[in-house]
Amino acid sequence: xxxxxxxxxxxxxxxxxxxxxxxxxxxxxxxxxxxxxxxxxxxxxxxxxxxxxxxxxxxxxxxxxxxxxxxxxxxxxxxxxxxxxxxxxxxxxxxxxxxxxxxxxxxxxxxxxxxxxxxxxxxxxxxxxxxxxxxxxxxxxxxxxxxxxxxxxxxxxxxxxxxxxxxxxxxxxxxxxxxxxxxxxxxxxxxxxxxxxxxxxxxxxxxxxxxxxxxxx
Numbered sequence: 001x002x003x004x005x006x007x008x009x010x011x012x013x014x015x016x017x018x019x020x021x022x023x024x025x026x027x028x029x030x031x032x033x034x035x036x037x038x039x040x041x042x043x044x045x046x047x048x049x050x051x052x053x054x055x056x057x058x059x060x061x062x063x064x065x066x067x068x069x070x071x072x073x074x075x076x077x078x079x080x081x082x083x084x085x086x087x088x089x090x091x092x093x094x095x096x097x098x099x100x101x102x103x104x105x106x107x108x109x110x111x112x113x114x115x116x117x118x119x120x121x122x123x124x125x126x127x128x129x130x131x132x133x134x135x136x137x138x139x140x141x142x143x144x145x146x147x148x149x150x151x152x153x154x155x156x157x158x159x160x161x162x163x164x165x166x167x168x169x170x171x172x173x174x175x176x177x178x179x180x181x182x183x184x185x186x187x188x189x190x191x192x193x194x195x196x197x198x199x200x201x202x203x204x205x206x207x208x209x210x211x212x213x214x215x216x217x
Contacts, residue, residue, distance in 0.1 A: 082114065096152045101140070103197060105198070107197055116168060120168075129163050134166060135164070139168065140170045140171075140200075141171050143172045163211055164208060166206055167209065169204060172201065173199045
């Protein structure tokens with residue numbers, strides 16, 4: 001009798017949680033379509049556009065502030081370098097999710113990695129080896145504990161000796177709708193077949209450190 005009651009009561013809980021997750025996911029998607037002022041405006045990258053990309057591209061254009069726009073027909077070397085760096089950073093975060101973050105997914109603002117890549121390229125403009133001499137350390141700072149931990153490293157060109165370091169700090173965002181899942185105990189999430197998600201804020205910090213000293217210094 002007790003086993004039957006326990007089994008039947010667990011079904012509504014699963015359904016309620018799934019409905020709750022769907023609502024949070026919808027709020028997250030809606031929030032990504034809102035225009036948020038960016039302290040570091042994104043580079044508009046060059047690639048073939050599809051119908052579903054038009055809204056994202058228009059949002060990026062509206063947030064531009066003195067940023068060059070590169071045409072789709074003639075991508076510049078900077079755009080290509082930026083795109084390659086974005087791929088490297090995204091790969092590092094995928095590896096961090098499995099090795100260090102131990103979460104089901106990492107949710108990022110749609111233009112965050114492109115803005116970071118643009119800032120890194122700017123920091124490498126006057127370096128002896130340019131971007132090839134860049135070593136990027138990726139850190140994530142917890143919003144509650146204010147603890148920063150290193151979760152990844154990107155060596156832009158393994159065959160080039162690093163001439164400077166970039167320490168990238170990403171911030172966990174616990175204010176978004178999707179982060180409400182963190183209010184639920186991990187054991188409850190596991191029992192329902194759910195894994196926690198890490199939501200990253202649109203803000204970030206870059207700290208540059210040179211690994212050499214010029215003759216004029």
